Amino acid sequence: xxxxxxxxxxxxxxxxxxxxxxxxxxxxxxxxxxxxxxxxxxxxxxxxxxxxxxxxxxxxxxxxxxxxxxxxxxxxxxxxxxxxxxxxxxxxxxxxxxxxxxxxxxxxxxxxxxxxxxxxxxxxxxxxxxxxxxxxxxxxxxxxxxxxxxxxxxxxxxxxxxxxxxxxx
Numbered sequence: 001x002x003x004x005x006x007x008x009x010x011x012x013x014x015x016x017x018x019x020x021x022x023x024x025x026x027x028x029x030x031x032x033x034x035x036x037x038x039x040x041x042x043x044x045x046x047x048x049x050x051x052x053x054x055x056x057x058x059x060x061x062x063x064x065x066x067x068x069x070x071x072x073x074x075x076x077x078x079x080x081x082x083x084x085x086x087x088x089x090x091x092x093x094x095x096x097x098x099x100x101x102x103x104x105x106x107x108x109x110x111x112x113x114x115x116x117x118x119x120x121x122x123x124x125x126x127x128x129x130x131x132x133x134x135x136x137x138x139x140x141x142x143x144x145x146x147x148x149x150x151x152x153x154x155x156x157x158x159x160x161x162x163x164x165x166x167x168x169x
Contacts, residue, residue, distance in 0.1 A: 004033065005059045005079045006155050008019040009048040010040065012071040020069050021048060030054065034087075034152035045073065064069050075133060086128045088151045090115070091137065094144035095122040103143060110136040121146060 011017045018037055025032055034051035060145060063075050080116060091112075095103050100122065104114060107124050110132065116123035126136055 002053050002055050002058075003079070005052050005054050005062075005077060005151065006083065006085065007050045007052065007059070007062065007066075008078060008155060009050065009066055009072060011048060011075040012073065013039065013046040014071055015129050017069075021066060022073070023048050024065055024069060025050075025052075025062075028062075028065065030058070036152035036154050037156075046099045049153055049155050052081070053113045061131050074144060076157075080156060083155050084158060085129065085153050085155045087125055087153055088125070088129055088132055089133045089137075089139060090147060090149050091124045091126070092116075092147040093122050093124065093140050094120065096120055099143060103140075105116065106136075106139055110139075112136060 011021070022032070022035070024085045029053055031048055032070055034049070036049045037046060038043075041138060052062065059077055059079070063077060066072055066075055095117075100117075103122055103124075107114060107122075107126075110126060111128070112124045112126035114122050114149055117147070121126040123137075126141075130153070137145065137148065143150060
């Protein structure tokens, strides 16, 4: 049975590494639902968070294929583990004078905040689960969403354990 899998790939922070990882997915015909990349706590190591729709067998093949790539240091599939998963979105909404207060109240309910105010629009920032962001978008659509951008998922397992000692050096 297919399910959304969250896979974290630790790679050397070098030019072309991300392109090789993404190219592997393209060549194998795997669709990436979400992709986020950034520096990790360890200097010289980047962390790629991928969300893919895959069954157990496909997920194992993805992991095995990614491990074969040069510059890949460690992979973890955290799908079945307790984890904190968040996205961020910036949403620009029509906001004339009469509706601005109502929009700000709605933003407050979702714990979003206004990060830019213009004469006829607001830009709201929200961080949370995919469902929370989708919920805010649904509520804002009647006001007129002018523009929206969102990150992919960022994920981290819960608890005191970190990456394996072999890798953490």
